[in-house]
Amino acid sequence: MSQDSKVKTTESSSSAPPKARKLLPVLDPSGDYYYWWLNTMVFPVMYNLIIVVCRACFPDLQRYYLVAWLVLDCTSDLLYLLDIVVRFHTGFLEQGILVVDKGRISSRYVCTWSFFLDLASLLPTEVAYVSLGPHTPTTLRLNRFLRVPRPFEAFDRMETCTVHPNAFRIAKLMLYVFAVIHWNSCLYFALSRYLGFGSDAWVYPDPVQPGFEQLRRQYLYSFYFSTLILTTVGDTPLSDREEEYLFMVGDFLPAVMGFTTIMGSMSSVIYNMNTADAAFYPDHALVKKYMKLHCVNRRLQRRVMDWYQHLQINKKMTNEVAILQHLPERLRAEVAVSVHLPTLSRVRIFQNCEAGLLEELVLKLQPQTYSPGKHIGRKGDTGREMYIIQEGQPAVVADDGVTRYAVPGAGLYCGEISIINIKGNMSGNRRTANIKSLGYSDLFCLSKEDLQEVLSEYPQAQAVMEEKGREILLTMNKLDVNAEAAETALQEATEAQLRGLDQQLDDLQTRFARLLAELESRALKIAYRIERQEWQTQEWPMPEELAEADHEGKPGEGTSKDGEGRAGQEGPPSPEGPHGHSPDPHHQLNPEL
Incomplete structure (x- = not known):
């Protein structure tokens, strides 16, 4: 996010009227208010997931408690509507900063699939009751199932916040198992009604028989029958029709997968519990095996085991x-x-x-x-x-x-x-x-x-x-005050010696730096001399930089103590001699050579 957008976000949040901000605050998705709202939304969503399908498959349930269902339907729809309002006022993180600009929050929410699913879950499908009648099966409310992601989000937050995460995982797993068996029992009763009650041994018995006309008996029988199928226990009547075979096969396949999922989840919970205990308390099995291998006497082994037992019983932590x-x-x-x-x-x-x-x-x-x-x-x-x-x-x-x-x-x-x-x-x-x-x-x-x-x-x-x-x-x-004073004096003397050594070391470093600089200067001077002599013995003219260096006298050579600086500035004798006169022509070199 750019700096301008950050400033704009801050200005928009600070310029909002205090009254509006108090009436409709922006919720932090990691805050307590949003957490408790998620917990509240679990109830209407679970109500629609559990009750609506049951009312659709058990007509007597819809007919006997019609007024209560209408009130609960209106309440759940109202909570669904409030949930959309909460979504429009829930901030999000951008570059680690909570965005509180309601305009940006709204535009971001509208562009997500969650907005369209939330709108579809609130479509007024109950208007069909006007023409079909209030006792119509509640399949018209199946669009309310589109809010299923909200309970899953709430469960994830609960698992993080609770102090007993393993117990919560087990409870959540049992809730999922109950929901699956509940749905399957409702589908079994609906299929039995479609095939005809009491038409064979597999379907639900004829309600004309004493006891089977009760709503509670109908649900419990269907739930028990579904439990036998989904737990792969067997002991169910043989199927006679194709619909029954298809239902059994469609149940057995998810039942096997569900059984393995449950076993894996339980194994994971047990492993996490053991891992948590191992993290809090030291593992005594390794120590016990070590003492047994080295034949440690029983009395010492007993002391070690008593120590471990004390830590475990009294919840003592050493790591x-x-x-x-x-x-x-x-x-x-x-x-x-x-x-x-x-x-x-x-x-x-x-x-x-x-x-x-x-x-x-x-x-x-x-x-x-x-x-x-x-x-x-x-x-x-x-x-x-x-x-x-x-x-x-x-x-x-x-x-x-x-x-x-x-x-x-x-x-x-x-x-x-x-x-x-x-x-x-x-x-x-x-x-x-x-x-x-x-x-x-x-x-x-x-x-x-x-x-x-x-x-x-x-x-x-x-x-x-x-x-x-x-x-x-x-x-x-x-x-010992005297010993303290003597030790203090000795320490001060040692520190003084250390300071003197530091000063001497600094002086040596300074002298070494000077010698190194003089060595580099002399090496440069010798290099200039050698290169000049090489050019003088050849027929090509001397380069300009060497000539300028020769006329300038090679800077830095005058610092020598033994007079080499002056000799370097004068250079070797020129072709005209030291006094400016031409040398003997017999001593001149032939240019053709």
Whole structure:
């Protein structure tokens, strides 16, 4: 779309009167209002698909409830008309921008096949009731079936929006099966009436028999008979007439195809469910097979299986990054922030940090689950990550693993000092306590490498965090101020040496550039000399550019330190000699040679 059309669209949408825009707004096809309107249109279309054919094949149904059908017909026609109005006020995307110009929307809708189908579905075919009578079979309303694409569009939107897509797919499949059997049962009853009720064992029994005159019995018998045919169960009476044979063959062929379609759809739903479970929870079958092949002891196998069972029962996820990997980076960050930012903001060392830093750190959090009795960290180990407690009770224990010093709860953290390189840290970035999981503990892990990667882009935040870490170490009496000052002085001296080396490197580069320029100048000078000597030893005249260069004295040669510049400017002696006199004629070359 050109820039002028964009401006025109914006101007037309902004110049519209506010009252008209409020009365007839332009709907966004991806918005909620349009979504709920699609759901509303499912009812009138399904009413025509299910009820109209039933009224056409069961005359008693049309006759007994005539007033109700007339009211429902008018209501569905009114909704059909409103649907056309909604189509004229539904925007569309062009170059990723929603077009709200009603003129362009209308012209685009009128040029599509949907407009003609919608108009054909609203043709007033009921006018024939005036001459044929209201009890006429409702085949006159078959043009209402042209709105079938609307329910399919609504079903696609529902499947995307629902939180249970697999259950919705199964329900949609069952609806399709019911609609097919319903239509087939109506056609079976109509064929039986055409051939004559009770004329043979295949058709519907004669309504004169007790019980078979009821409308409910007629429909249920036809529905049951159609179910037997379409499910290929068999157990149906033998056909005696050609019409019956044709009906059975016409049912068996779609029945086989429908059966395979249903089986394929169910297999697809089951596969999607298994795939979703595999995406959320790790596959234990491979681990179980690995332990069995390597003859791992049963006690350890039981612990591993208990860990997997805990994840499955309590719906714990350990691979959030893989689940959200297909989202755009910014959208993935927003989802992670909404889930984990309150937990990360509880850590004292991260409080009052920049919002961008916290968003980057949230994407680095890795959920981990520890089983009962598992050590999260041991005293003296090098700290490579910090932990934030989400759920559970990890305890600070003594070296014997039994005596408990403290039991931090949810929202607390440990190991935050070990992942920051703080000068003067007496613990040397090592664990100062043993942390053991009493039960199943769900933690968030933040590695030292991830933190350093993020802090490299936020130097000011890094300084603030190091200052907070020093304050925490001072309160714990684990900060050596003298060692910190010595390390700071050593770092400053190292930086000064690095700056001196950088300056020396710059000087060497400058001198190398000068030498390279002088070398190129001398090479050019030698090339001029050689070419001039070649032309002087031949009988052809010297080219103008060489002569001009010779008269100009070869620029750049005067910069030499050893006087070669002056010699180059003077050049070799001319044929007249250095003092302007002609040389001895005996020394001149014969031109004929």
